Amino acid sequence: MHNPKARSILVIGETPADVAYMQARLKGFGCRVSTAFAGPGAARKAVEEKALALFIGVDTDITTIAAAVHAERGRIPVIAFGRAGNPQAAAKSIARGAVEFVGIPADDAFLRAVLDAAVPEPGQFLHRDPKSSRIVNLAHRVAASDVPLLIIGETGTGKEVLAHEVHRVSKRRDGPFISINCAAIPDTLLESELFGYEKGAFTGATQRRIGKFEEANGGTLLLDEIGEMELRLQAKLLRALQERQIDRIGTNQSVSVDIRILATTNRDLEVEVKAGRFREDLFYRLNVINIVLPPLRERTGDIPVLVDFFLSKYADIAPFGRCTLGEDAQEKLMSYNWPGNVRELENTIYRAALLASGPVVTANEVILTSEQKTYYQALLESSTPLSSPQPSTWHSAVVPQPGAAPPSAYAANVAAAKGFAQPDATPPVASLAPEEDPDDPSGSATIGTFVGQTIAAVEQELILATLDRCLGNRTQAAHILGISIQTLRNKLDRYGA
Ligand SMILES: Nc1ncnc2c1ncn2[C@@H]1O[C@H](COP(=O)(O)OP(=O)(O)OP(=O)(O)O)[C@@H](O)[C@H]1O
Ligand SMILES: [Mg+2]
Incomplete structure (x- = not known):
């Protein structure tokens, strides 16, 4: 049965037995697998095949294939495979650019963890703790x-x-x-x-x-x-x-x-x-x-990987694109008790990505649910304007593609989360955010235009834009905004929306 959402993987190896083995194992995880043999045509095939990850035999020329793919398609994860119990081969393949080495016969749980880290599926349960x-x-x-x-x-x-x-x-x-x-x-x-x-x-x-x-x-x-x-x-x-x-x-x-x-x-x-x-x-x-x-709060080790995922998820609506967290912001997130758990964390990151005044989010820009009221009040009183983004930063935004593998900065984090060697920090499967478009109905570029407006007006804009993002789903919008559905309803009534 052909599943259009299946992860596509290319296996390149030296012998038919090895290639067939890896192909069968990956198919067992629901992947769509194509194959090639080591040799002069392998690099071309790797470029043309458009797989989301490459599994390459350890005796194959990993360096050349990886370089050809990376030059044309960005940093696609490469996983090496070979006989188990050969630490030198494992070390050699990692040195040549593989993110992980899988010994064959491969343990089921390990192979799945490697695959999920390299090519996360939508809806995967992310974890590190x-x-x-x-x-x-x-x-x-x-x-x-x-x-x-x-x-x-x-x-x-x-x-x-x-x-x-x-x-x-x-x-x-x-x-x-x-x-x-x-x-x-x-x-x-x-x-x-x-x-x-x-x-x-x-x-x-x-x-x-x-x-x-x-x-x-x-x-x-x-x-x-x-x-x-x-x-x-x-x-x-x-x-x-x-x-x-x-x-x-x-x-x-x-x-x-x-x-x-x-x-x-x-x-x-x-x-x-x-x-x-x-x-x-x-x-x-x-x-x-x-x-x-x-x-x-009892598995805070999950927080960094979840935060990275949410930062990527909201990169396209954030004025500074794919943000990172400053050390003080990280500490703040790690020491909070999260009564609303991951959902509250997601809302908090969403807010932080929107309110960030630069590509590195500071602790002051991480507004916990309990701090929201005080924050807006202080903003009103100080009349400190929300900073407008530098247009140039838009070009480095990493946009998650719905339904496709998440950006590889995220994949790299998941890899790191599972204790894997961290690949190059360059985002591999990243696409660029569009130029700022005044007609863009998504509201993604609006924070700069907030300057000079009242909090009430900004709030209305945020609420309507969030609702729009959620395709009119009020429950979802209220969750993201961190307010009750009733409050959202009252506000919308007031706006006549
Ligand atoms: N491990 C995870 N990896 C990725 N996203 C997660 C993870 N855990 C929670 N989330 C996100 O957090 C939000 C809440 O998750 P979910 O709906 O599964 O919680 P729940 O326990 O069912 O909550 P409730 O009891 O309120 O129904 C969702 O947006 C979900 O995508
Ligand atoms: Mg639920």
């Missing part, structure tokens, strides 16, 4: 089977991202990943969302509708915030899980479904069971294996 690495390893082990998994953690810890990670590395990876938020949908609607309905099942059911269970057939269904589901629906859910069959509302004809169930909760379900609010049998059904995702 040893606590998180252990969790990700467990999630990967569990992913191989179809057992249900319950992910427990405070809000914003990345439960949904971890659930997606399980799907991503499972054998269902080419099937759908469907998520339903049990807290966000009223009970009456949740049943039809989950199970679907037949035409005429109730007033307004003018045609048959497929539910999430059927939509997820062949893939994974994430029951997000399962602790919020009402007891009656829990009974129906239990039956569906036990029998792997569902009944659409309005019919008693069962439909078989082949799905893997994942669930998340930020409530203690054992307490809920004791209080009679959650069915014990459903709890045991879902809780075959559980993973507790610790709050961010």
Whole structure:
């Protein structure tokens, strides 16, 4: 099956056996793999193939191939491979420009870690802290089977991202990943969302509708915030899980479904069971294996890699493009307790990227959620204008490409995060930000024009631009802005938007 989103990799080696081995292993991770043999045409093929990473046999001329590729296509990650247990070969290949050496036969977890670091997939669970690495390893082990998994953690810890990670590395990876938020949908609607309905099942059911269970057939269904589901629906859910069959509302004809169930909760379900609010049998059904995702303050080692990712993610809307953090800013982030966890960190970095007065973000420009009010007040009182960007800095911005591999500055960071040799700091797969365009509706170049405006006007502009970015999704916009949906609604009403 051809997956257009599959990561494309080129394998170059000396012998058919080695090339076939590496090709098969990478295909096993869902990659699209093309191959070439060492020789005069290898460098040309490497340039033309447009792969996201190169796996090159250790006896091949890595230097020449890497130089040809880097000259024409930027710094594409090169990974060397060869017989395991040969430290000299490993050292030699790293010295010649490879970011990592994979010994064959290759260990599954190691090969995946190398691949994910070199070519991160969208939605990957980023981590560096040893606590998180252990969790990700467990999630990967569990992913191989179809057992249900319950992910427990405070809000914003990345439960949904971890659930997606399980799907991503499972054998269902080419099937759908469907998520339903049990807290966000009223009970009456949740049943039809989950199970679907037949035409005429109730007033307004003018045609048959497929539910999430059927939509997820062949893939994974994430029951997000399962602790919020009402007891009656829990009974129906239990039956569906036990029998792997569902009944659409309005019919008693069962439909078989082949799905893997994942669930998340930020409530203690054992307490809920004791209080009679959650069915014990459903709890045991879902809780075959559980993973507790610790709050961010207990795995601060993840902060640098997450920050780098978010800085790249927001580079195109930041006046100074891809910023870095000054030492004082890093310290500030490391010592805060992050009650809103990764989501709050993301909002904070988004704000910092917008407010930065230069390419290096200072601690003063990192406005924690609790400091927001004071910051805006101080700005008003001091009438210190927000600085306008130097146009020339726009040209060095690294723009993340939605759906494509993130910029390689990020890849390099992930590589570093996993203890890999850090490749050259030059961003390899970077594209340049466009020239400042006054007609650009994205609002990306507007901060310079804020100078001289009131805070209220700037706020309105920021809110509307964020909403625009989020394609009108108010929940998402409120999250990014760090305000409640109600506050956002009130402000929009005031603007007449
Ligand atoms: N490890 C991670 N790598 C990359 N992004 C992450 C990671 N963890 C969290 N995020 C980002 O942080 C935000 C919150 O993550 P997510 O929605 O998974 O949290 P959650 O635990 O499900 O929160 P809630 O309980 O509020 O639903 C998302 O924007 C997500 O992309
Ligand atoms: Mg969630």
